[in-house]
Amino acid sequence: MSSFRDLEGQELGPTRWVEVTQERIDAFADATEDHQWIHVDPARAAAGPFGATIAHGYLTLSLCAPLLSDVLRDVESSGMSINYGTNKVRFPAPVPAGSRIRARVTVASVEDVPGGEQAVLHTEVEREGGDKPVCVADLVVRRVG
Numbered sequence: 001m002s003s004f005r006d007l008e009g010q011e012l013g014p015t016r017w018v019e020v021t022q023e024r025i026d027a028f029a030d031a032t033e034d035h036q037w038i039h040v041d042p043a044r045a046a047a048g049p050f051g052a053t054i055a056h057g058y059l060t061l062s063l064c065a066p067l068l069s070d071v072l073r074d075v076e077s078s079g080m081s082i083n084y085g086t087n088k089v090r091f092p093a094p095v096p097a098g099s100r101i102r103a104r105v106t107v108a109s110v111e112d113v114p115g116g117e118q119a120v121l122h123t124e125v126e127r128e129g130g131d132k133p134v135c136v137a138d139l140v141v142r143r144v145g
Contacts, residue, residue, distance in 0.1 A: 002074040004110045004119035004143060012071035013104040017128060018063055020055045022097040028059040042097070055095040060135045061086075064123055067103040068139070079145035084118060087138040093130055100128040108138065116144035 022042065029035045037044045038054055045053040065083070075081065095101060106122040118140060125135035 004075060004107055004117050004141075007075070007107040008110045008119075009107065011104055011106045013102070014126075015067040015070040015102045015104075017100040017102050018067065019100050020059070020063070020095050020097065022053060025053060025055050025059065025097055028056055028062075032056070032058070050094050050096060052096040052098075054097065055099075057089075057091040057135070060091065060095050060101065060125060061089060061137060063101065064103060064125065064135070064137065064139060067101075067125070068105060068121065068123070068141070071103075071105050072141075075143060079116060079143050081141050081143045084140040084142045087120060087140060089135070089137040091135055093127065093132045093134045095127055095134045099130075101125050101134060102128075113142060113144075116142060118142045 025039055029040050034056060038048055039056055040053065042053050072081065103123050103125045108120045108122040110117055110119045121139045121141055123137045123139050124133045127134045
């Protein structure tokens with residue numbers, strides 16, 4: 001079993017690829033009540049700035065959770081990890097429907113907190129075939145127990 005402290009300064013990944021289908025985008029739109037045409041109207045989006053529908057930025061961010069679990073299995077098996085927050089999030093490039101994404105994670109810093117430890121995980125999500133990240137986030141995760 002590992003701790004965040006054991007991984008501090010290390011880059012983990014890349015993770016597995018995850019497909020961002022139109023069905024996934026539509027389900028996220030339903031869950032968040034964000035039905036902007038650029039996400040859910042393929043005909044209109046085809047004539048839009050990206051040539052296709054694109055994932056919501058927050059959908060891309062939310063997919064960090066399963067991607068993190070790919071590279072943090074040993075840490076997660078040693079206790080309970082919870083999302084504590086984010087220090088910074090940016091979406092430098094879109095994720096067109098049908099794209100595949102994956103992440104690379106660097107354990108940027110670790111500090112002790114009551115009952116466990118807290119890590120800042122610098123996470124860069126890339127799109128297969130893309131030339132720049134689709135999401136860059138400093139995710140704050142606590143491990144307790």
